[in-house]
Amino acid sequence: MISRFFFPERLPAGGEVVLPEALAHHAARVLRLQDGDAVILFDGSGGEVPARLAVSGRRWSAWLDAPCAVERESPLELVLVQALASGDKMDWVVQKSTELGVAAVLPVAAARSVLRLAGERADKRVAHWRQVAVSACEQCGRNRIPEVAPVASLDAYLTASRGVRKLILAPVAGKALRDIAPPARDEAVHLLVGPEGGWSEDEVAACLRAGAEALSLGPRVLRTETAGLAALAAMQALWGDY
Template sequence: MISRFHFPGRLPGDGEVALPDDLAHHALRVLRLRDGAPMVLFDGEGGEVEARLAVRGKAGFALLGERHACDRESPVRVVLAQALAAGDKMDWVVQKAVELGVAAIHPVQAERSVLRLSGERADKRRAHWQQVAVSACEQSGRNRIPEVASVRPLAQWLDAMRGQCAYVLAPGGGAGFPARERPEGAVHVLVGPEGGWTESELAACDAAGLQRVTLGPRVLRTETAGLAALAVLQAHWGDF
C-alpha cells in the first residue's frame, strides 16, 4: 500500500513542499521509504495529493502531483460523547471511532469516571487524542480529521445538547437505533464510564431531552458501547 501522511497546513496545487520534521522522521526512519517512493498527502481540507518523496541529506521533500477530490466521509454525522475511561481505553475509542466514520469526539467527565482530568493535564491528553485521530485518518483513508474537543463536565455538555438530536446509551432503556427515524442533522451519542451512569446523571440526561437507547440485553464495556453504536448507525443510516 502507498503510505498516506497528514500534512499540517494547506498543500499548494503543485511544486514541492518540505516535510515537517516529524513527518520526515516517520517516512525516512520508521517506514524507511526511499528517494522517489510514492506517497499520498492530505491536509484535512478534503481531497488528497499524489506525491513522490525526495530525500536530500537528512531532509525530506514531497514532489506534488495530481490532487484528487475524493471524500470518504459518512453520510450520517455522528458525534461521539465518551465518558473518560482509564488506561489506554480512550486511545482505543478515538482510533476505532475515526475508522468507523465518527464526525467528532467529545470527552466527558462523569461522576464514576476513573480517569480525572483538568487544566494543563486535560489539554495535553486532548492534544494526544487529536494526534491519535490524525494517525487513524492516515490509516483509514479519511481526508478530513474529526475534532477531539476539550474535556467537559457532563452538565456542561448536556447544556449544549438542548434542542439537538442526542441519545444516551443506557442498559435496559428505550428502543434500539433501528426503531428511530433518521434525523436531519448530526446525531450525538453519549456513552457512560466504567462504573455506569448514576441515577442523577440519567435524570439530567432526561431533563436535557436526550433519548435513552439500548444496544440489546447485554451490558457492554465503555470502550465497546460507543463503537457498537457507531457500527449500528453506519449500517442503518450510513454507508455500511
C-alpha cells in the same frame, strides 16, 4: 498500499513541499521509505494529493501531483460524547470511532469516571487524542480530521448542546436502535456513552430532561470502549454508508 500522511499546513496546488521533521522521521525510520517512493498527502481541508518523495541528505520533501477531490466521509454526522475512561481505553475509542466515521469526539467527565483530568494534564491528553485521530485518518483513508474537543463536564455539554438530537446508552430503559427514527438529512446525532461504571441515575435523568432518547444495545452489558463503537457501526449499517 501507498503510505498516507497528514500535512499540517495547507498544501499548495503543486510543486515541492518540505516535510516537517516528525513526518520525515516517521517516513524514514518507521516506514523505511526512500527517495522516489509514492505517497499521499492530505491537509484536512478535503481531498488528497499524490506525491513522490525527494530525499537529499537529511532534507525530506515531496513533489506534488494534481490534487484529487476524493472524500471518504460518512453521510451521517455522528458525534461521540464519551465519558472519560481509564488506561488506554480513550485512545482506542478515539482511534476506532475515527475509523467508523465520526465527525467529532467530545470527552466528558462523568460521576463514575475513573480517569480525572484538569488543567495542563487535560490539555496534554486532548492533544494526544487529536494525534491519535490524525493517525487513524492516515490509516483509514479519511481526508478530514474529526474534532476532539477539550474535556467538559456533562452539565456543560448539555447546556451547549441544546436543540441537538442526543441518544444516551442506557441498557435497562432504552429502546432498540431499530425502533428509533433515523436522522433527518444533515441532522447531527450525538451518542452519549458512559464510563466504566455507567452513568449515574442523576446523569441519566439530566440527559433525558435535556431531550436525550435512551438507547439499548440488547441484553448484554458492553464495556465503555465497546458500547459506543458497536452503536456507531450499527448506525452506519442502518442509516449510513455500510
